[in-house]
Amino acid sequence: MLEQILASLDESEREAIDEEELQVLERVESELVTFPSEPSHLLPILQHIQARHGYLPKLALRLVADYVGVAIGKVYGIATFYNQFRFNPPGRNPIKVCLGTACHVKGGDIILENFERRLGIREGETTADREYSLERVACIGCCALAPAVVVGDKVEAYVTPSKVEGIITEIEVRKEMAAREQKKNETANG
């Protein structure tokens, strides 16, 4: 099935699929057989792919559509209806901006906009280097700390636009330090 789909693509489109995505697609294809090929299993299948691989690759939707016999347009319509599905691979530093009631009142949407501008991606997307992914969530249960943001598994409280800058800088610094550490170890060993 995957081979057929890949064969139907243009040269440039095939090149756009990286090794990682291809591996995910192959795994998805092998996992599909554990589900009955009926339209009623569409959502459980999508949930499974999301849980196992962290996102729904574009071509995986086609695999699923063919498998359960539902038009691809409809599969996409259903998948985009639910907030739980992502269409981009998660970044190494997933940033979740809370837009629950309290955070919304405290200006969570401004914080989200700040992240979008700082990272140059939109909500639901991942930076090209796979370093950051940005998501909005409904409530993380820290309403007293509003507006709140979850970076990785750390909750950032009372986030302000300047703090957005701080959060990103902190991650960058940590990355830089880790890289230097590694270099030092390499030179020490070598």
Place this chain on the structure above:
Amino acid sequence: MSEKIVTITVDGKKITAPEGAWLLPVCLEHDIYIPSLCWLKEMDDPPASCRLCLVEIEGLPEPVASCRCPVREGMVVRTNSDEILKLRQVAFRLLVSTNDGHCNTCIANRSCELQQIAKFLHQPLRTKRLRHIDRDYPEIIDDHPVLMYEPKKCVLCGRCVYVCSQNERGYKLDFAKRGMDTIISFYGSDIDPAAKECADCLACTEICPVGALSSKEKWRRFIAEVRLKQEQKKQKPS
């Protein structure tokens, strides 16, 4: 459905119709205009989502959508009361409050059903009574090989989704996302070679009540004409 013919009264006019038929087409056949965007004659199961076809029926506590109201013997219907006009106007204002068409440069200008309904309901296409919500989409989405989609003109009536679902090749477009972000999407058009089959069908572009969906070929020709006219206008004063 029984083929019993019944008599109903619409705006004081007595008309006959088969029992159980939807009220909206019956009225249209008898030259009683009821505005609608989401309804199509072929639909067995109209979505009743545009709320423009509301009518009053004697004996019922609330107005009903005529596209989903079956005709019954002795029914007394009013389509032109002040209350009905007000309700339709509210529904229309809600529709256009998220809409952002530029009629002068729109391919559907003058044939647009939204324009016709605006005239019928005495409503401007840019309402001042509601806050305008700018939907976060580009003016044009052109990743489909044959179709051009302009989300800001789209009223999300769902007609295109319906006609596409009737296509024997199975449907290619559907609503995507939800709430304010809802759009018509042809997912996979850039990775699905079957999308090129759309060139033989184009049913959705014919059914679109506004200028949101059009064939790329037609659209390009139209835009070229518009540009030419604009340039001619510019040159004239000098």
